[in-house]
Amino acid sequence: MNAMDGIQLDLISESKMATMTSMEKIRMILDGVQEGKILVLESGLTPSEQMKLIEMTMTEITPDEFSGIEIETYPSNKRPGFLSRILKKRSILTRLTVVGPADKIKTVIKNKDLISTILASE
Amino acid sequence: MGVFKRFKSNLSSLVNKLFKKGGVRRIGIYGPPNAGKTTLANRIVRDWSGDVMGSVSHIEHETRRARRREGVVITSSNGSSITLDIVDTPGLATKIDFHDFMKKGLEEEEARRRAKEATEGVIEAVKWLEDLEGVILVMDATEDPFTQVNVTVIGNMEARNLPLLIVANKVDLENATPAAIKGAFPQHPMVSISALEGLNIDTLYEEIAKRFG
Numbered sequence: 001m002n003a004m005d006g007i008q009l010d011l012i013s014e015s016k017m018a019t020m021t022s023m024e025k026i027r028m029i030l031d032g033v034q035e036g037k038i039l040v041l042e043s044g045l046t047p048s049e050q051m052k053l054i055e056m057t058m059t060e061i062t063p064d065e066f067s068g069i070e071i072e073t074y075p076s077n078k079r080p081g082f083l084s085r086i087l088k089k090r091s092i093l094t095r096l097t098v099v100g101p102a103d104k105i106k107t108v109i110k111n112k113d114l115i116s117t118i119l120a121s122e
Numbered sequence: 123m124g125v126f127k128r129f130k131s132n133l134s135s136l137v138n139k140l141f142k143k144g145g146v147r148r149i150g151i152y153g154p155p156n157a158g159k160t161t162l163a164n165r166i167v168r169d170w171s172g173d174v175m176g177s178v179s180h181i182e183h184e185t186r187r188a189r190r191r192e193g194v195v196i197t198s199s200n201g202s203s204i205t206l207d208i209v210d211t212p213g214l215a216t217k218i219d220f221h222d223f224m225k226k227g228l229e230e231e232e233a234r235r236r237a238k239e240a241t242e243g244v245i246e247a248v249k250w251l252e253d254l255e256g257v258i259l260v261m262d263a264t265e266d267p268f269t270q271v272n273v274t275v276i277g278n279m280e281a282r283n284l285p286l287l288i289v290a291n292k293v294d295l296e297n298a299t300p301a302a303i304k305g306a307f308p309q310h311p312m313v314s315i316s317a318l319e320g321l322n323i324d325t326l327y328e329e330i331a332k333r334f335g
Binding site for chain 1: 244
């Protein structure tokens with residue numbers, strides 16, 4: 001934690017995410033969360049990266065130390081076009097994502113275009 | 123993968139889909155803990171083969187190992203039938219805290235063991251997703267549908283172009299709002315049921331035959 005008490009919030013830009021591999025993104029998230037940070041990812045994770053993150057989180061859960069993550073992202077609502085169907089290259093847009101330690105962040109409201117969370121004061 | 127390779131692969135997949143009608147489909151039942159996945163799996167297997175798949179509990183993560191039942195034949199009202207391998211998976215979650223199990227009355231040692239097994243169960247459920255040809259995503263109709271688990275499962279099925287059927291479960295409860303689920307994911311078919319009471323279960327079987335047949 002920094003000299004000033006509080007929770008560190010890291011906002012990761014889309015261009016930064018674009019330079020990282022899937023494993024680098026997941027490692028960055030899990031390391032950050034285990035340090036107690038809240039991460040806001042401008043461009044989020046792909047569905048397969050989200051699934052990999054869930055899997056990796058499970059391997060790192062430790063009783064009394066790390067109970068997992070709270071992650072919220074907007075659902076994708078982009079429909080594929082004809083060409084992307086043929087090529088199976090669905091243009092799913094990854095969207096803004098908030099990730100934090102499960103014991104420090106709680107989602108209050110989430111819908112298609114709003115994520116509202118509260119952070120634990122302690 | 124190059125454009126032509128991808129096109130060839132997808133053309134081949136399309137041809138298989140067109141000419142492999144009647145083959146066995148491996149379908150996974152997914153969802154967050156306590157959505158009623160095993161209750162639904164038991165209902166399907168009992169209705170079509172007179173058996174059950176696993177035990178159910180009000181405490182989360184009762185199912186901590188995936189179970190597969192092969193050769194479940196479902197016949198629709200028009201007489202056509204579909205053969206399914208049904209995989210009942212452990213509930214997907216992003217956090218597991220043994221203290222939550224203690225709050226439900228488990229002793230600490232048992233709660234810790236359950237938490238450890240639950241984390242392994244989630245990993246197993248994630249791994250199974252790669253070997254499936256379709257998913258029934260069970261949601262608790264009394265809960266907010268915009269959970270990360272739901273968003274992640276739906277995103278993965280969309281990305282892989284595999285059939286998905288959403289089941290809004292527990293509609294026998296007074297505070298159930300299946301319309302909220304439909305509103306959240308309007309691009310996918312949804313059936314409202316009570317797996318426990320058997321409400322609307324015939325409609326579900328028709329939809330299963332239609333989606334996965």
